[in-house]
Structure formats: C-alpha cells, structure tokens
Amino acid sequence: MTAAVPRPSRVVAARSGAVAGLLLLLVALLLVPATPAAAHAVLVSSSPAASAVVPEAPAQVVITFSEGVRKVPGKVRVIAPDGSRADRGEPTFQGAEVTIPVDPAAGRGTYLVSYRVISADSHPVSGAFTYSVGAPSEPPTDSGSDNRANLVTENAVKVAKFAGYTGLLLLVGPALVLAALWPRRLSRRGPARLAWTGLGVLAAATIAEVWLQVPYVNGGGLFDVTGSGLSDVLGSAYGTTHLVRLGLLAAAAFLLRPLFAGPIGRTDGIILAVLGGAALFTWPLAGHAAASPAPAVSVVVDAVHLGGMAVWLGGLVMLTVFLLRRADERELDAILPIWSRWAALAVTALLLAGTVQGLIEVAGVQALFGTTYGRLLLAKIVLFALVIGVAAYSRALVRRRVAAGRPGSMRRAVVAELVITAVVLGVSATLVQTTPARTAAADVAGTEQGYFSTTLSSPIYSLEVQLDPAETGNNSIHLYAYTKDNRPQPVQEWKVTAALPSAGIEPITVPLLPLSDNHATGEVNLPARGDWQVRITVRTSDIDQATVTATVPIK
Template identity: 30%
Template sequence: MRVRSLTLHWSKRHWALLTSLLLVFCLVMPQWASAHAYIVKASPEENELLVTAPQRLTLEFNESLQTAFYDIKITGPDGNQAGDGNVQIDSERPHIMETGLKPGLADGTYLVNWKAVSADGHPISGAYVFHIGEPTGAPAGLKDLASGSGATGGPLKWIVSFTDWIQYLGLSVILGTLAFLLLRIAPASLLREPMEAPGSYKLFWISYAASSFAALISLPLNTLYESGVNIGEFSWALLGSALKLTSFGQIWMLQMLIAMLLAVTLLSGYDLDRSLRVRIWSSYGSLVLVLGWLLTHAMTGHPAAAEQRVLAVAMDFVHLAAAAFWIGALTAMAVCLPALTNRLPAKLRGEVYWAAIRRFTVWGIGAVAVLVATGIYGSLVILPAPLLNSLFTTAYGLVLIGKILLLIVMIGFALIHAKRARAATGKQLSGSLKAELVTGAIILALAAVLTHLSPGQPAPVGPYKGTQTTDDGSVITLQVSPNVVGENQFEVSIKRADGSIVKDLEQVTLSLIHLDMDMGIYEITIPKNDTGVYKAEDYISMPGKWSIQVHALTRSLDALDAEFKIEAAKP
C-alpha cells in the first residue's frame, strides 16, 4: 500500500490570510483566568475584629479545589490549635474549604494557615489573621509563611519541570520523526517503505525510553510536590490518594496506558513479518498516540483552570504539538536525511537534500503560524491584567519573554535555511541546524518551567514612597518599608503649602484595603507627637495591591485625607 504524498500548494497570500484569522481569533476569544487559585472571600475576614468567637471558618476561592492534600490550621494567641480538625471541601461547591472552631476561644489574634491544590494541579498555601476582642499583635513567624495565592513546592518543582522537559523532548523526537517519514518530507524515492530510514529506529526507542521513564517517576515526584510533605513522610497511602483524588494522578494512569500502547505500535511498525499496510497503519497509530500523550500535558497545566477550559486546553495542545513537530522533524532532518541522501551518487545528493528541506519549509511555515497564534492566546488567558505589568514584573512573564526571544532566534535560523534551500547551493546544513535544535530544546525547557510558575506573583518592588497634595495645598507623604509581607514601618509626614511641618495633629489613621481580595479594612492608628513625623510598626499580611487611606485630624477638627496605592511583595 502506498502512502499518498501531502503537498501544500498555498501562496503567500493564503498563508497571510490564515495567520491573520488565527491572530484575530486569539485576540477576541480568550476569557481572563488567573492560574493558581486564590481567596476571593474569607469568613472571618483578613484582620477582622470579632466581638465573639466564630463557630466556623470558611475560605472561598476563585476556582475549584482538588480533594486531596488540603488543610487549615488555626493557631490561637497561646500557641494551641483553635480548629476542631474537621477540614473539608464542600462537595457541592468545590471552591469552598472550611473547618469548625473549638468552643470557648479566648480573646486575641488568631493565625490561619491553609494549603490546597488548585484545579490546575499546583499546590497553593496562605496565611492571614483575625482577632477576637482585643488584638494581641502579629503572631510570631507570620512573615515566614506563604500568603495569598502563592504556589509552594520549592526546589521540587524544578525537578518536576525537568521530568516534563524530558517528556517534551522525547515525544517531540518521536512525533517529528514520524511526520518526517509518513508525511513525505523524507525523499520518497529513497524509501521502499515509509519507515525505512537509517537511524529512525534508534531515535524512536531512545526517545521512548526517556519519555516513559520520566513519566513513570513523575507520579511520586508530583505526589511529593502537591502534598507538600517531606520525602521521609512519603507512603503508598499518599501515592494512592494522588491517584484517586488528583487530576494529575488520573491523567498519569492514562499516560501509562498510552505508553504501553505506543510500545506495541512502534514495534509493529518495524516488524518485517507483518504486511506493509499493517506497518504503515501501526506507524500512524504511533503518531496518534504521541499526540494523545501531548494532550495529557495540556490537561494538567494552567489551561485546566481557565474559564473556557476546553478551548484553553485545545489551544495549549495545538501549541505544544506544533512546537514538538518543528523540533522533532528538525532532529529527523539532522539524523536521518544525510544518511538517506548518502545512498545517492554524489552529483544527486544536493538536489534531493535541498528538495527535502523545501518540503519541510512548507510545513514549518504552518507550524510557526500556529505557534504565534496559540502563543498569543495562551498569554492573554494566563497572564493577569494589566498584561504588560504581568509580563515584566513576574517570573512567569520574564521566562515567557525569554521563550519568545528564543523563538525569534529559531525563526531566524529557519529563514536562513529556507533561503539556502531555494538557492539549492552550498554544503548540507550542519552547524546551523544543530544550533536551531539546541534553541528548540531550550524553548521546550522553558515551556516545562512555565507549567509550574505562577503568572500572578509580582516581583519584589522595594520600599514605597508616595506624595499627595490636598485641596488646601498641604502635602502628605507616605513611606512603607520594606514593603513586603510581614513587619513594616509606616511613616507619614504632612507639610503646609509653605513647606512648614504640620504639628497640631491629634492623630493619623491608616486604613489598609486589599484590592485583589475582599478581606475587609485594617486600621493603624498613630497617636499625636511633637515631631510632626508619624511612625508605626505594623504588618502587611498579604502580597499584592493595597490601598492605604491616610486620614489626619487637626486640633481644630480639620481633616487632611489622601489615598495611596502600593504593591507589597512576598519576603
């Protein structure tokens, strides 16, 4: 059975129209979604002052939580646990986590420390305080705890990212080599059957072994990562919980099934005892299975938490598949194509070699168009607004910029190769092709890192200093240092329009309101003094954007007001 050759006879105008439609589609379709869950409402609220002790504590998140590896610990002012230990996620409302409190709690400040696994499979944790009766100050160690919607995992997430990268590389080589042989990018005149190419068998099995091993060890690694336990606490029961209760565990079982089926189809594709038709269809089966394996990775990443989940996962899968095809086919071109053309007389090698490069260029143009379009979509869906701020002030955004720059470099190599292919002159591609491959491998590494980075965590911004002018010309200056979660120094100075310091103030009140979550109002009162500079040591318990409203009252009962907006970072 002969496999039909697939050749695209599209003009530049057709490609430009297709690319434009894809870009427009990506710009108008996405629904904003923040990867990693975060609290949208808490009861009791952040810094809430309660007259009597509550019976329950409820945390409401922006998205559903997974029913594994979650907990809430409430520590009282005496250091003892105030929760009743019955922590649960509401089965009908899986975005709500709650627990009961012990009766008869004493007055003071209570620390809430929680952890969970968000819908996209990433562990999150946070901490905040509330007060019963008179506050007793910031609990010791608050600044060392994660707050808000921060992701956890530490160094382990980089090991998990490494296993993802190995899978991406291995699957890319298998996919690209299959495409190189089945889609007739390889010179058909040199192959008696599609899978007959020197080096392809070794490429398949090295890549398969690496991908399968990385996938196999990813289960215990992800279990440790999502549960947050030490390696000494690892157990089979913990592994069972990951398989039954987490999305990654369920998808991992699907990956193992795909891996076993892929071994069968790869063997069948090279089994000379089978008919040519069976071997060809087995090879196409391998192609479908590799695409299915890549799809499972899209189902466990940030798109899994998007508002339009199916569309977001589909776009991420197409993005990953396009990158895998490009990088994998380049590998096949570097390994298999020279060996094939060396079978020909010397005078024919160049002609056949450059013809294959030109055929790959047609597919490469389509891959680039898909990568750009789906990349824009993914950025719009995952990065929180404002987009430019998230792009340049978060670790996710900076890694994404690096990925974009490397993609541009890769496209530059591709243009050089396309130009040489049109001219059909010179020696075969070697050094530049390897450089393009290395660039592609680094891009896949960055893609694996992005999977485990939170796009919503701001970079450290340093101490804050701002100035506002009131209607009567007075100048109010606010300084917050170090402007991170934990203990901070708040300093307010007020000057008249003539530059003199206002010293007749009865008190200065700071009202702190978190702008990303509804956590209530936290007030700091600074009593009068003779210096004209008002300082207070207090704490910020949540990263992100805050509104600080300064209210100063003079002895003549005149009010001086100003509002400042700061962005506090994690310590």
C-alpha cells in the same frame, strides 16, 4: 537492502493494541472529573477578614478561593494566641469555599490561619493570615505545620517536565521521518534507537511526574511519598491523565515496532497518528489549560502548540543527526523541500496557538510586564523570534538549493535552531509551573499590592491601620484603637490626612465615620502612585491626644 514486511499476526496485534489504547482513553476521559474554570487558586476573601478584630470568637473560619480547591491532609490549621490548635475536626471543602470549625473558647488575642490546598490545575497553593478576637496580640507561630514549598522537589518537577518534552520530540521526530521521508536504502536502526530512547524518556518522565506530585502538593522532599498520598494523586484528574498517557504510549509501541522495521500501511499510519494526537491532549488536560476561563479552547490550542513543537524540533533532530549526514544529494533534493513545508506549517501552528494561549493566560498588558508568568512569556517570545530567524535562513538555503551542495551550512543552521529551542523548552518547563499572569495580577487577597495593614504606637494608644486595596483610585481605610494592654480604646475624635510630598500633593482630609468606640472607617481617593504619608490624630479625652504617621505604598 529490502525492508522487512511485518507479518499479518504482528499487524493484527499492533492494531489490537492501538484500539485498546483508544478505549482506555475514552474510559479515562469519562472518569476525569470536571474542573472549575480558573487556574492557580488565590484567596479572595475570608471570614473573619484578614487582620480584622472581632468582638467575639467565631465558631468557624471560612476561607474562599478564586476556584474550587482540594484538601491536602493536615495542612489547613488555626492556631490560637497561646500557640495551641484552635481548629476542631476536619475542614469542609465545598468548591471554592473551605470551612474550618474553631473552638470559640480559645481566648482573646491574635489567631493564625495557615493553609495549603490543591488548585484546579493540580498546583499547590499555600498562605496564611491573622485575625484577632477582642484585641490584637503577638501573632502565634505554627510550629507543627510547614506550608513552605520544597525547592528541591519544585525543581525536580521542572526537570521531569523538561524530560517529558524532550522525550516527546525524540519520539515524534523519528516516527514522522521514518513514516514519510526516510530513504529506503538507509538503515532504520539509528532512528529506531533514538525513537525508543524518546519513548523510554517520556514514559519515565510521566511516572516521575506522578511520583513527584505527592511531595509537591504536600511540600515534602523527593522521597516523602506515602501510599495514601500516591492513591490521592492517582485518583485525581492529574493522575488519570498521566495514566492515560502511559496507556497510549504502550498502545503506540505496538505500531512503532513495525514502523521501525519498514514502511507500514495507511490504516496503521492513521491509527498511530490518532494515538499520538490523543496523547498530546494529556498535557493540557493536566495543567493550566484545563482550568482556564475557556477550557475547551485552551486545551485544543495547547495540544496544537505542543504538537507543532514536537514535529518541528523532532524533525530538526533527525535532519541534524541522520539525514544531513547520510543522505546523498539526490535524496536531499527530494527531502528538504518537503521538510521545509512541514516546518513552515508547524511554526505557523506554534505562532497561532501561542497567540491564543497568551491572550487567555495573560489577559492584559500590565500582567504581561508585571508578573513572573508574563516576563517568562516575553523571554520565550524573544527566543522564539531568534529561532524563526534561523529557520528562515534554513529555508532560504533550501530554496537556493545550497543545502544539497553544502550540507554543512544547513547543518550549522539546524544546530543553532536546536540550541535556542532547548532554552525555549527550559523556559516552557518553568512556565507551566508558574501562576498564570491573569491569576497573579488578580491576586489581591493577602498580597502587598492588594492590601496594606500596620500597627502604630503612641504614648497613649496603639492603632491598627488597614487600607484596601492600596492602589490608585478609591480606597477604604479602617482604624482600630487599643490601650497599651490591648483592650479597645474609646476615641472621642479622629482626624486623618493623606499626602504625597514627592508628587506635590498636599494633605487630603479623609472624612471618617465612627462605627464603634474604637473603630472608624472612611473612603479616600488616592490619584497617584508612590509612598503616601497618612497622618492620624486620635483624641481619647478632653486633654489627651496623639498623632502617628504611616507610610503607605500605593501601586
């Protein structure tokens, strides 16, 4: 059967559509705002500090993140001790710093600061902390704003990511094989249908990601989408890159149609390859890579990583579904060696890009094993090693020319590769939604690993104990004494020791410096991990004193 040759008018239309797509990409890239060099913002400091007791009510609360953040409307709030709103007016966002005006007449007691913001890589970040004016009280609750994540929405985002990866490989595989490896005698109808399906899945997943980004950043359900929320997403770098992807897919469709009908010219093939390469960059530009410490490197290696995956897995799908079933022995003898070289190049690109990517995102052995991101990356590496083993077996079959004589052996090996890599794609879809290990490991504001705070009671006083960073090495300790009615308790003498009985470490005396009548601070070196026993004796008069003990986990 002779393949139909595309008419000149169709070729002109295809090239015009492709050029329009490239122009759209250039314009959109000019409109994309620059993003700070970090990912998944974490709270690094606040004024007043978390758990601090200040003598006078501040006129504003300032919270500082590890990177620039954007506002989620109505999600940054300060709650007074009586449960009312203490914030006044809209918070001000200036890069990584958020300033919240506060009513200084809201009264004494403990205040709650809750926030939900959008980090530079488009992921929402939420949290809360307290501070007290005059003396601590029962912390209030923020009943008017729920900053917790919606699990249904978060899982839907992961499904959309997975669908996007799947659509990409189902599109790239048929397009690549039809352009370079497809036997002329075989019908192109089946691969063309598979490619159109991939294009449709990819476009639908892209639209779904834009839709889901609205409730994802706001913490709402799947259909909690408003016009203003959608407008905010479309106006962000995240929305722009997804619109660019849709435009590039539309432009590529003009050239895919003649490709699915028959061989296309060299110029059209180059334009199609450029469109495909440009589309690959929309994934890293909307995720962790664009906000990494080395964004230019991260974006490139992420695009190479994704392209290698699409070529390899897309080609495996074509081998399994079509070529190993329909091609004869002579055709397989010509196709399989070429495909084997392609697969080797794709795998090499995956390995090199993945290594660079891992070094940037993990940045340390401890983070590799001690964070969710690191453990997911380890799982991906193990699965990838299994796939490499199966792929090596497939290449051995090709070299021994067994595949042509026994295509069943080759088919089973390819199916095994696809099954394992399907799991790898699932892990990858979760990985891109997880805080990078380098950021998670550095998150010491408001986490158990980076800060310890507790309130201890005795018959004559209550004592707030703060230890920072609650890790091995040098630590700062702050002590605040209060009466039973939460007023500052004057202290005549402080005594503090720290011991680790499980490691045989005897009590270490902590030298203290009184900063006020009820506040003292000191420095202590804790040389080992474990549950340290911090013993504090406070004398409030010539005859009144009491001792309290805190168990402090040191990481």
